[in-house]
Amino acid sequence: MARRLSPVGLEFVQSAPIRLVFAREVAAPPSAVFHALAEDVEGWPAWFRAVTLARPTDGGAGREIKLIGGTRFQETILAADPDEVYAYRVDETNAPGVRNLVEEWRLTPAGGGTRVQWTFAADGGAPFRLALKVARPGLGMSFRGAVAKLDQRLTAAAA
Template structure:
């Protein structure tokens, strides 16, 4: 059953009790990467292995996301500032323990490509906080694998709207 989380705003990305930050480079320009993140939501499962389904809601103001293992999220988009930032908070989830969750994708030029930085900002009881810190290496690996797959997809010309 879905539970409502505490609604947080963009400042939570710096004040959250748990902040996991990862970065990787891709060869595509920031504008192209931003389009893949913010406008091509339905194709996230093609490059982010943990995502099994994603769709925009509310005319693009929200998203519904399903992860492998059955975790579900209903999200509100807080920032879609091309080409620098894409951020969303989780409003409802069936994931146990979470009290608040916000994810931010920051994009910046890196040579002829883009540096992608993902911040996973969360709050929950002490056992959840500890678990997230323990899972940090796995989340980092999942992020790097996803960004590598996104880079390959974008290099093949499979941008927004491609199937």
């Protein structure tokens, strides 16, 4: 059953009780990475293995996401700056124990490519916090694999 989460703003990325931050450099330029993140939402399953469905909602102001295993999210876009950041808040989910969740993708030019930093900012009950602590290595591996696959896809498209 889906539950509504407490609405938070972009500042939650810095103030969240749980902040998981992962980064990786890619060869693709920031504009291409931003396009894949923010403008080609339906393309996410092609490069992010955990995502089985991604589609924009509300004329692009939101997203619907489904993950392997059946977790679902209804999200609101909080920031979409092609030169810097793409961020969204989860408004509704069937994931247990979570109270707030914001994800931020920060893009920085680096060595002819892009440094991609993903921050997973969340809050929830004690079982949720413990689950995230245990899941941290897997989330990091998932991020690194997804960004590597995205980079391959983007550099192949540019060739």
